[in-house]
Amino acid sequence: MPVEAEKLELEELDKTLLNRDKPKPQSKYERIFQPCIAELVGTTFFVFIGCVSVIENVEAAGRLQPALVHGLAVAVLVACMAEISGSHFNPPFTIAIWLCGGMQLTMVVPYLISQLIGGVLGAAMSKVMTSDENYANATGAAFAVLKSDEQLGKVVFAEMAMTCLVTLVVLMGAVNGKSKSPMVPFMVGCTVIVNILAGGDVSGTCLNPARAFGPALVANHWTYHWVYWVGPLGGGLVAAALMRLLLGDEKLRVVMK
Template sequence: METLEMGEVGTSLMTSEAKPTPARPPNKFERLFQPCLGELVGTTFFVFIGCVSVIENVESAGRLQPALVHGLAVAIMVACMDGISGSHFNPPFTLAIYLCGGMEMNMVVPYLACQLLGGVLGAAMAKAMTSRENYTKAQGAAFALLQSDSQIGGALFGEIAMTCLVTMVVLLGAVNSKTKSPLAPFMVGCTVIINVLAGGDVSGTCLNPARAFGPAIVSNYWIYHWVYWVGPIGGGLIAAVLVRLLLGDRNIRLILK
């Protein structure tokens, strides 16, 4: 509202202090294009750093090194980009946040497209930076752990469960007003670290179709690639259902209000 109360008018006339300029509402660029650019840039650098960490340490990486790199990269990018795009960088996060009322529907498809494009750009940057020998040996940091049908069950369940966990942390730490915390970037990063440490040898701990899609495109490695879409998206949807029905505050929860 642009109106002024009578008391405010009297105060402004009798004092020489300038009233603070009201906050300018965000323009179209800040509402539509800048958030998409934030998702594109954030996902690009997350995938770039993650891929390089695997490609250049393929012989001795183990689980600790990629766990720390991916978790810290997530924490840093989330903290930096939160005020611009909300720092999703992951399609299951975007879907879950939308289902819990944390974003408008018209931004969902642009966010998903920017995340997938960012995954491809990040993987291409990693290929440009690393040696051909190491890149080939690591399959471009694509998820090459699964080699037989007998591994699919455990890997798929792991991707579902671990993505569900990290998505719940996102929803409860950044969307749900009752549990929202300024430590959300730290909590999400730590959750990524513990997930990679726990399940890295089972599925590779993708948790993010954009992280799987980019290296698969650039290295043309598609073996059991579907696991890294079905698992993370399934886990993200389960987390959204849990928060929407049971764990969310009264604004989010659909039942038992």
């Protein structure tokens, strides 16, 4: 009997230790509401800081000031909130990540709504912070580079290609099992910086419909606004297709397994 009792005690102790080591299941708040709040807050501050960098841009700095501000803001926010929401802050990222199996369909629309609301709040904050003169001169940091239909083809292509690049970086670094990396915040931030430096004069380098929508709404500037939805969303879809068909690991690819 003493031996049997001792064995029972050891079994109970093992069960206790195993249960202690198991992660506690997340609450409904942590699974559904907290990620949406993180997307809203993250997008708000990204758009806020980005818009301010454009509105108060020092002429001598040229594209360097907004490029560094947008890129570093992305890097910091992604590093801070990746474990809460995945740190998308961008509709094309969310759609591409879902298409590559990185999130549930039920969370896609809440994420998109949170990002668009965050874009509006961030743009409104930038208007409060900056001078009326600078705000008007910069059209509230809405994208006003596109002036005529002759530019349309180049601008749509630029937005699509550059968004495809940064979305690929996100998918390769955060979703694809074979290439996941803890350096994702740094890689995404650097990609944003080089994209703005390379394509700022061509399209303004939006890459993010939430970043376009907020300033457009607050400044009431809708000229060619659709371009900054079509280009980035198209680029995100191309990136997801490349991952699913060619670049993804065996689990992610749908062909040539």
